Amino acid sequence: MAGDPEFLLAVDCAEPDEPRPWRWARGSLSDQWDIAGAGAATGILGNGSGHPAFVMLSLDGEAIVRAQQGETSTEFVLVREPHHVQFFRKLAAQMVRWPDTTEPSKAAIERWLTAAAE
Structure with a gap:
């Protein structure tokens, strides 16, 4: 705001x-x-x-x-509007697959990707 x-x-x-x-x-x-x-x-x-x-x-x-x-x-x-930047969306999707990404971080990334797609 x-x-x-x-x-x-x-x-x-x-x-x-x-x-x-x-x-x-x-x-x-x-x-x-x-x-x-x-x-x-x-x-x-x-x-x-x-x-x-x-x-x-x-x-x-x-x-x-x-x-x-x-x-x-x-x-x-x-x-x-970072949710419209394809680089960030691709990076977020990759981060979910990284072995050192924590489960809470993975869940937050998934929520962001889902909300940003709407």
Whole structure:
């Protein structure tokens, strides 16, 4: 929803040397937030100030934002209506078949694929 400061943030819940289970955590932005500077410095949104690394999803699933530090640049990507992007749909279908995809993740992917097909 436009102007809504709430979003979902992908959070790595893995212990060292274990598979990387990711979970969505609900958050909200304030006018004072600096997601690529101070936010990245906390380690929650990146790997130090000026080095963002995160994935955010709108609550309605209509927009996804990814940031990462490349070799020579900082990259931000915004995708609107990701359920219409065939690349994401194919990747999701492949992820269901990966042996290290957890059962809860497989179920969530199947729900997304089914809902996105409607």
